[in-house]
Each structure stands twice: as C-alpha cells, then as structure tokens.
Amino acid sequence: MRVLILGYRGNPYCGGQGIYIYNLSKELAKLGVTVDVMVGPPYPDPLEEWATVYKIENLNIWSIKTKDIPLEKLKRIFSPWNFADYVLTRLHLFPEMETFSFRAFFALEKILRTKRYDLIHDIQSLGWATVPMKGYGIPIVTTVHHPLTKDREADLQRNWGIWDKTTTILFYPLVMQGFVIRRMDRIITSFHEGVDELKKAFRVKKERVSVVYNGMDVEMFQNTGEPREENALLFVGNTEDTKKGLVYLFEAMTMLPEEVTLTIVDDGPPKKMTAGDLIKKYNLGHRVKFTGKLSYDQLVSIYSRKTILVMSSLFEGFGLPAVEAMSCQTPVVVTTAGSLKEVVSPDCGILVPPMDPVALKDGIMKLLKNKKLREKMGKNGRKWAVENFAWSVAAKNTLEVYKDVIKEYRSRV
Amino acid sequence: MPRAKIWGFLAVLLSAALFGLSIFSIFVLNYRDFTIFNAVNLNELSTMTFYAVSIPLAAVAVFVLCTGFWIGWIILTIKVVPPMPEIVEKKDNSKIKAVFLCLITASLAALIIYGVYVRSFWALAVPALVISAVVLGAVFWVGMAIITTRSTLIPNKK
Numbered sequence: 001m002r003v004l005i006l007g008y009r010g011n012p013y014c015g016g017q018g019i020y021i022y023n024l025s026k027e028l029a030k031l032g033v034t035v036d037v038m039v040g041p042p043y044p045d046p047l048e049e050w051a052t053v054y055k056i057e058n059l060n061i062w063s064i065k066t067k068d069i070p071l072e073k074l075k076r077i078f079s080p081w082n083f084a085d086y087v088l089t090r091l092h093l094f095p096e097m098e099t100f101s102f103r104a105f106f107a108l109e110k111i112l113r114t115k116r117y118d119l120i121h122d123i124q125s126l127g128w129a130t131v132p133m134k135g136y137g138i139p140i141v142t143t144v145h146h147p148l149t150k151d152r153e154a155d156l157q158r159n160w161g162i163w164d165k166t167t168t169i170l171f172y173p174l175v176m177q178g179f180v181i182r183r184m185d186r187i188i189t190s191f192h193e194g195v196d197e198l199k200k201a202f203r204v205k206k207e208r209v210s211v212v213y214n215g216m217d218v219e220m221f222q223n224t225g226e227p228r229e230e231n232a233l234l235f236v237g238n239t240e241d242t243k244k245g246l247v248y249l250f251e252a253m254t255m256l257p258e259e260v261t262l263t264i265v266d267d268g269p270p271k272k273m274t275a276g277d278l279i280k281k282y283n284l285g286h287r288v289k290f291t292g293k294l295s296y297d298q299l300v301s302i303y304s305r306k307t308i309l310v311m312s313s314l315f316e317g318f319g320l321p322a323v324e325a326m327s328c329q330t331p332v333v334v335t336t337a338g339s340l341k342e343v344v345s346p347d348c349g350i351l352v353p354p355m356d357p358v359a360l361k362d363g364i365m366k367l368l369k370n371k372k373l374r375e376k377m378g379k380n381g382r383k384w385a386v387e388n389f390a391w392s393v394a395a396k397n398t399l400e401v402y403k404d405v406i407k408e409y410r411s412r413v
Numbered sequence: 414m415p416r417a418k419i420w421g422f423l424a425v426l427l428s429a430a431l432f433g434l435s436i437f438s439i440f441v442l443n444y445r446d447f448t449i450f451n452a453v454n455l456n457e458l459s460t461m462t463f464y465a466v467s468i469p470l471a472a473v474a475v476f477v478l479c480t481g482f483w484i485g486w487i488i489l490t491i492k493v494v495p496p497m498p499e500i501v502e503k504k505d506n507s508k509i510k511a512v513f514l515c516l517i518t519a520s521l522a523a524l525i526i527y528g529v530y531v532r533s534f535w536a537l538a539v540p541a542l543v544i545s546a547v548v549l550g551a552v553f554w555v556g557m558a559i560i561t562t563r564s565t566l567i568p569n570k571k
Contacts, residue, residue: 066558074559075417078424078552087551156491162507162514169484 027395101127146317191339215394326381424556485514
C-alpha cells in the first residue's frame with residue numbers, strides 16, 4: 001500500500017501534528033506501507049529514513065510583525081501564495097492551512113505524473129484545496145483530534161472586548177474546515193465522544209468517523225526508578241489555555257494541606273501571566289513553581305518523581321500528559337472532560353467531574369493518603385498505556401481504517 | 414546595492430505612485446467639483462461589460478462585509494458557558510458593539526448591491542479604491558521592511 005500523508009507543519013519535536021506525522025509514518029513503514037509525506041515547515045528532517053518527504057514552502061509569518069520578518073523571508077514574500085499568506089495574516093486570519101492545501105494540490109499534480117497513491121491522509125489541515133484533490137481519484141482520510149470549535153469557545157471565554165473577539169473569530173477557519181470535512185471519505189478522531197463533537201461542530205455523519213486512539217512513545221516514557229517525592233502534584237500543559245481548567249486546580253490547592261505542592265511544566269510569569277495572576281489571587285506563590293519548557297529526558301524524570309499528575313481540564317481531545325504519566329507509572333487525577341474518561345481507566349487513576357474543585361481535592365487526597373493504591377494504579381497505568389497507546393497500536397488501527405476506506409472507495413468506483 | 418533592496422525600493426515607489434495617482438485623480442484633480450462623477454453614465458456600457466467589472470468587485474466587497482456581519486453575529490449569538498471565574502467580574506460591552514457591526518455591514522452591503530443595480534459610479538469606485546489600497550499598502554509595507562531590515566548577521570565564531 002502506498003500512502004501520502006499531508007501536514008502543514010512537520011516539526012517532530014513540538015506541536016502535536018509534527019509528532020503525529022513522525023511516529024505514525026515510522027510505524028506504518030514498519031507495517032510494510034510505503035509512506036510519502038508532504039509537509040510544511042518546520043520540516044521533519046529525520047523522516048527520510050523511512051519516508052519520502054516533499055517539502056512545501058511556507059513562511060510561517062503569522063503573528064510576526066512585518067518589521068520583524070527576517071530579510072530572507074521578506075525577499076520571498078512577493079510570490080503569489082506567499083503574498084496571499086502575508087496579506088491574510090495582516091488581516092488576522094490564519095491562512096497556513098488554506099495556502100498549504102493549494103500548494104499541496106499543485107505539487108501533487110506533478111508527483112502523480114510518476115507515482116500513484118492508494119490513499120491520502122490529511123492531518124487536520126482541511127484546506128479548501130483538499131476537496132479538488134478528490135478529483136485525482138484517490139480516497140482521502142483526515143485526522144481531527146477535536147473540532148476547533150472547542151478552542152474558539154475557550155478563547156472567546158478569555159477574550160475581553162470586540163477586537164479580541166473579532167481576531168479570535170477570524171483566526172479559526174471553521175467555515176472552511178466544516179465545508180471540507182464533510183467531503184472527506186473518512187475522518188479519524190482520537191476518542192469516542194469526539195464522534196458526537198464532530199457531528200455537533202461540523203454536521204459530520206457518524207458512520208464516516210472512525211476512532212483510533214492517539215499514540216505515544218511508550219519506550220521513551222518509562223519510569224526512571226528515581227525516588228518518588230511525597231505530596232508533590234504535577235501539571236503539564238499550556239497555562240494560557242482556559243480549557244485546561246487551571247483555576248479549578250488552584251481552588252483545590254487552597255483546600256489541600258500546606259505541605260502539598262504543585263509543579264507546572266510550562267513557562268510562568270513574566271512570559272505567561274494568566275497562571276501567575278491566579279497564583280497571586282489564591283495566595284499560592286510559596287506552593288506552586290514553574291519549570292519552563294523541558295526536554296523529553298527531563299519530562300520523563302519529572303513524571304517519575306512526582307506523586308500524582310493532575311489534569312483539571314474542561315475539555316481534552318486526547319490528554320497526552322495523562323498517558324505519559326501512566327506510562328511512567330504515575331497515578332493520575334483527571335476530570336471526565338472530553339477524551340479523559342476513555343484515556344484513563346478507573347484502575348489507573350481517579351476521575352472527577354470537571355469544574356468541581358472539591359471533587360478534585362477529594363480525589364487528590366484519596367491518592368496522597370494511600371501509597372499502596374498509588375503504586376497499584378501506577379503499575380496498572382503502565383500496562384494500560386502500553387496496550388492501548390503505543391504508536392505501533394495506533395499505526396495498526398490506522399492501517400485497518402485505510403484498508404476499510406480503500407475497499408469502500410473501490411466498491412463505489 | 415543588494416538586489417533585494419532594489420526590489421524593496423521598487424515596491425515602495427511603485428505602490429506609493431499608484432496609490433498617489435488614484436487619490437490624485439479622484440480627489441485632488443476634481444476637488445472643485447465632485448459632481449463630475451455623477452455625470453459618469455455607466456448605462457452607456459453594454460450589460461455584459463458592466464457586469465463583467467461590477468460583479469467581481471461587488472462580490473469581493475460584499476464578501477468582506479458579510480464576514481464582518483458574520484463576526485458580529487457570532488459574538489451576539491455564541492453561548493460561552495460557563496463563564497470562567499476569573500473574568501466573570503469584568504464588564505464586556507462587545508455585544509452592543511456587535512449589534513452596530515451587524516447593522517453597519519448589512520447596510521453597506523445592501524448599499525453596494527443597490528448601487529450596482531442602479532449602475533452608480535461610486536458603487537464600483539469605492540470598493541475598487543479600498544481593495545487597491547489594501548494590496549498596494551501590503552506591497553508598500555513589505556518594501557519598507559526590505560529597505561529598513563538588516564540582512565542576517567554573520568554568526569560570531571567566538
């Protein structure tokens with residue numbers, strides 16, 4: 001089977017999309033699939049070992065002021081797609097997906113003169129030109145972890161004033177994504193509730209959605225054997241993202257004993273102010289600390305050392321930190337929001353309702369008081385993560401979807 | 414002079430000249446008597462010629478105005494539940510502004526459609542001027558950035 005994976009950003013070290021492309025293509029190749037990847041910058045250099053990479057140009061100038069754009073990029077602005085990108089970004093739109101799809105459409109036309117694909121797998125770009133790609137006679141599958149409507153809603157919650165709200169509405173290309181997603185042959189999402197979310201957000205028919213759990217690197221995320229700290233909570237995630245429900249965790253912290261501390265893996269003030277302001281408000285300065293961005297090794301170490309990982313989310317499209325923590329034998333206390341109630345089995349962690357700081361506090365206390373339960377849940381978590389969330393499992397399940405889509409497509413044509 | 418800088422100067426000069434020319438020809442040249450434009454009779458054009466020009470222009474203008482209306486409508490109608498505790502105390506009058514945004518954009522869109530229907534000169538000239546200003550403004554701004562930006566410094570070997 002020959003598959004073309006499309007992704008508008010390919011950095012394999014940060015950003016969910018790049019990591020997804022990197023690992024999925026690697027595992028698919030191991031399963032005997034010939035994988036080509038058409039990808040925008042930052043480019044995934046090491047991919048060449050198992051996939052043919054077609055690099056698509058993009059200047060990545062969103063949110064960069066014109067005077068701050070490097071000269072090398074300025075020189076290239078006057079080409080048609082780059083100029084369209086430039087003008088649209090100045091109007092506060094995020095056109096990367098649109099322009100990527102058009103560039104990919106024309107690049108694909110040239111590639112198809114010498115190659116043939118059984119399937120195209122678009123990784124949540126859903127640009128306008130993905131629809132005419134169907135004219136090439138190849139079925140198209142897309143992966144959408146969660147609809148962007150959730151992100152927009154969370155941003156609008158935080159926005160204050162008409163200008164902030166206008167720029168948020170302009171930023172999310174929901175009209176385009178809604179139009180394109182309904183025309184895809186199959187949509188892959190990473191949790192069962194996501195099927196309803198997609199139906200609600202984009203009127204996608206349920207029978208066209210397949211659920212494949214996301215993967216993670218279970219080899220890398222293993223317990224390091226370092227001694228566990230006591231009463232040490234861990235939060236991993238973007239503190240500026242209101243969907244993470246950090247405010248409820250801070251409220252829970254005020255009800256927990258003074259010796260309980262919280263470590264946040266993200267930047268704190270002055271780079272990111274939201275969490276800092278809340279810490280001041282709840283007077284938690286002496287109990288909360290920020291680590292800034294961590295390397296993978298440091299992240300694995302911190303997962304292995306802290307007592308519990310806490311996720312106070314209001315919505316999650318997957319919940320990667322919970323899976324990483326489980327993989328490192330760390331018990332978790334998570335809300336039942338979005339995918340978390342599927343991702344975390346009750347024998348690996350404690351599930352509490354979202355937006356309920358008292359329930360969150362009770363869940364944390366239950367685990368802090370019972371070391372045996374923590375150890376048991378930690379071991380169960382590792383087993384659960386390996387069985388369900390290894391990249392090899394994700395690739396195998398994705399391949400099953402590919403086969404099903406190709407069979408269905410060929411029976412139609 | 415590096416070739417990029419020459420392109421930068423050309424972009425600035427060309428965009429400024431073209432924009433200046435359009436402002437001069439419409440506003441400066443005729444500042445004594447704007448009624449001259451009322452005499453422009455677009456009815457003399459064949460239906461085909463008129464609509465070949467007016468439909469793309471009006472479509473772009475109405476699309477932009479509809480986007481404005483849509484933004485206002487979303488702000489008015491979106492249910493953001495539940496409010497985050499940290500922002501609930503703040504007062505936000507964006508819904509009132511959104512009503513005005515909807516009213517203004519809908520009125521302007523209706524005005525453009527009516528203007529095209531009655532073949533008004535201004536219904537074509539105003540959107541054309543605005544679209545040109547956006548494109549030329551972008552070219553000018555990039556040109557200025559090219560002229561004023563220093564090229565990447567040679568990395569310090571130390």
